Amino acid sequence: MILSALAWSATAVLALVMFFPIAWMVITSTKSETDAIAIPPNLWFVPSLAKFEAAFIDGDYLRFFDNSVAIVGGSVLIALALGLPAAYSLAYFPGKRANDILLFALSTRFMPGVAVIVPLFLLYSKAGLIDTRAGLILIDAALNLPLVLWLMRRFFRDIPLEIIEAALIECRSHWRIFWRVVVPLSVPGLGATIFLLIILTWNEFFFAVNVTGQSAAPLPVYMAAFMTTEGQTWAQMSAAATLATLPIMILGWLTSRSLVRGLAAGASR
């Protein structure tokens, strides 16, 4: 009893510590600019939504939000569509080439974006992909695919091979087995992977800013616009950052139940 109380307290303290900078950012978004950075911190202030309004309307939030949703949706779906069958094959039926495929996939992420951006920009320019959602989706899908392969292979392998074998003997369709057996049994892992991909793609900045322009720019570019070098806009910037992070926060909250299935029954022991 005492142990679980201690465990809970420790978790709560750590959670508050981890969350503190973000909490401060959200609180600052409701302050005035002079209060935002005042020392000692002004704890008696009247919170206002003015900065959020400005960030939403003047900053044209919805346009960037739309792009983000499309880009994240598109690239994650492509990565899953291509990667899940591959992960399935690599997990249960690894051929001689399996190691090579995995290593190759990982290696596509070895080159920092900054080194490849000029060639990429040139190629995209010729292909007419600059400032298009499709252009960024293609890149993000390529970034996500290796993660699907590596992570989902691990989560698939958690399912006992006997189950897979037995299912295959009963019903020879890999497709059916995949959907009826494998996916349901790997939901926590699949959920975690998808969530991870969403976070990584949602926040991806470098390719987003270099390959998109007016029409296809997603939220990280929106965020960058609030980082000024002349003029004090800490509260404003915090509001923009809060808005940019909010969708992911909400997603995290909605999926937290399936992502944190702890010893629900066992906790009573």
Add this chain to the structure above:
Amino acid sequence: MKFPSKGWALVGLAVALSTASAFAATTVTIATINNPDMLVMKELTPVFEKENPDVKVEFQVLPDNVLRQSITQDVAVNGGRYDVVTLQPYEVQSGWAKNNWLSPLDFSKLSKAEQDAYDVDDIIKNIRAGLTYDSKLYALPFYGESSFTMYRKDLFERAGLTMPEHPTWTQIRELACKLHDPSHGMYGILMKGIPQYGQLSPLITLIHSFGASFFDKDWHPQFTSPQFKKAFTFYVDLVHDCGEPGASSQGVLELLTIMAQGKGAIWVDATVIAGLLQDPATSKVVDKVGYAFAPTEGSNNGGWLTAWSLGVVASSKHQDEAFKFIRWATSKDYAKLVADKYGAVRMPPGTRYSTYKDPAYLAAAPFAKLTLQVIENADMLHPAKDPVPYTGTAQIDIPEFATWAADFAQDYSAVIAGQMSIDAALADTQAKTEAVMKAAGYIKD
């Protein structure tokens, strides 16, 4: 609750407007920075669009170092994303004009009425010179700045001190150290120390104002010269003795925050900042700031000169519309528009003589007169006491500047952080810069 309905109404309006203007004939895309004056331009753009119903203007706003990289890359490999770019005289002088990346602005093509209305001769001479290359004008200044000394006149009064109109650095040091009181959260002078080459202007002008230079007439770097070392040592010592703590990670944004919170006594920096310190929404020192010329020490060039300007990309397919837009955004009418909607103090500073003859502006901006004097005084073309082969006061106008200045900035930041000695930093920079200049063909052996 008030916000959602107002918000959705505006969202609906925005969608309606954007779909309506999707039928416009031309879209002009402008890449710009997120400074308050640019944001005003963005907010007022619908006025331009109304006067020119066939043109829609789209803004791509980025932080200035990202912007620089993005537009250079885009223009150099013909990405075609931008029609109008925001840049400074440095870009014009250090390659953009020479590489034919910008269209020379030809006013003679306009009607006499349009020329008179724009009045290109109203542009402050020094600023215009900075944007001219090979006798052709390549950009129109949106707002210009020089640098000067800002100080807390209330603190000076209380301590019985006076700021001379043309202070020397020695005097500044004296005054700063008298007011330096860290235990009560007051710092004598605010000085930058971050390792970013774009924020070296205060150091560069200080070096020049001590009579030192960066290159001699044969392009040999002068970092290890006694005069340079003296100036550099002065800067470092002043930061350490009477400056704010942690200078090696403080840039203009951080110093602005400190000053606006009332914790700095003296700050030598851009004239534009004066306007920001007068803004009650962000500043706690409104009406408490006095102004004087930038300090010198033996040379008369104390302040720097630069202007955020708008240029038309040479490969843009909308030359006429882009030119029209930048004329609009830098015109007298635009300045009047800003005064009407945001108050006279927000008129774009540092570009036109007419702004400084406007009684409303002079009344609203106590720093206006000095700003004009300082701008006219700053000579971008003759930055140093001795004849030098380069131009530029806030930067040195050669493309290689970014290369060696970036490394110099790292060393100087290390010195300020107390992790490198002055001699080691200067020797290192001297060697590196010599290598760069030799490789680029400036130094002929």
Add this chain to the structure above:
Amino acid sequence: MTAIAVTGSQTARLRRLAPGTLATAPSVIYLVLVTQLPFVVTVYLSLHQWNLLHPERGVSFVGLSNYLSLAVDPVFQIAVLNTVIFTTEAVAATTIIGLGLALLLHHISFLRGLLYLFLLSPFLVMETVAPLLWKTYLLNPVYGLLNWFLSLFGIAGLDPLGQAPALTVMTIVTWQWTPFMMLILLAGLQSRPEELVEAARVEGARSFGVFRNVTLPHLRPFFAVGMLVEAILLLPLFGPIYVATYGGPGFRTANLTFDAYRLLTQQYEVGKAAACGVVTAALTMAVTVILLRRVRLDVQRS
């Protein structure tokens, strides 16, 4: 029945039922098409001289001279060292803390969802925003909360970014990425077969025994894949370095990505930046291959 042990005959039987290359081919083809063409062009450019600000110099073949100039550049040398150190430290720290957090979350139930969200939050913020929060709100020597808090105890003028830049960057990165390991390890904990825990308890094992004999072995492959993926994601670390210290002071916190950035956006040397990228990719490949051999993440074994 364990999920780990795979007998040779089982694999052989399964292989006969395999779906064939049709399952893996699309992924491979996609990656080749999207990533290899730019990669080849990058390698090509690394052998050439091309300065964006000097189009009059054109693009000319210079062989390996870009690589040579990198090898003798002290900034590049620091960058290689820092890349290795930063990645190793970050992976180690996030794994240890992440494991602790995952275990705690797994065992509590009251307000679990909320605490989970709080613990996850650092990872949800953009890579360039998080360090800005730290630099501005927390660490600034004049108006940062840390200094204000310490001043209540009489300590003043702490300058973490100037005096301990690498440590500060590492702290920020660890704060940002611990949730990543926590996420992976949580998913691993959830798939831990409860029959094994039961069996262990029946045999008299207490909590630590269960942890050591059941949980840890089960988590081993999750550690492996989590740490490997995190390492690959952290190698091109850029945001915290760029925002918090800009690679300094004195290039103290520069890593390979920052050096490539410096070469491209300050010197506008496309060829040199490409060479820096190629070297980064090659070094990473070498390290990965060695690591994979050591950890023996052989497909057959794990």
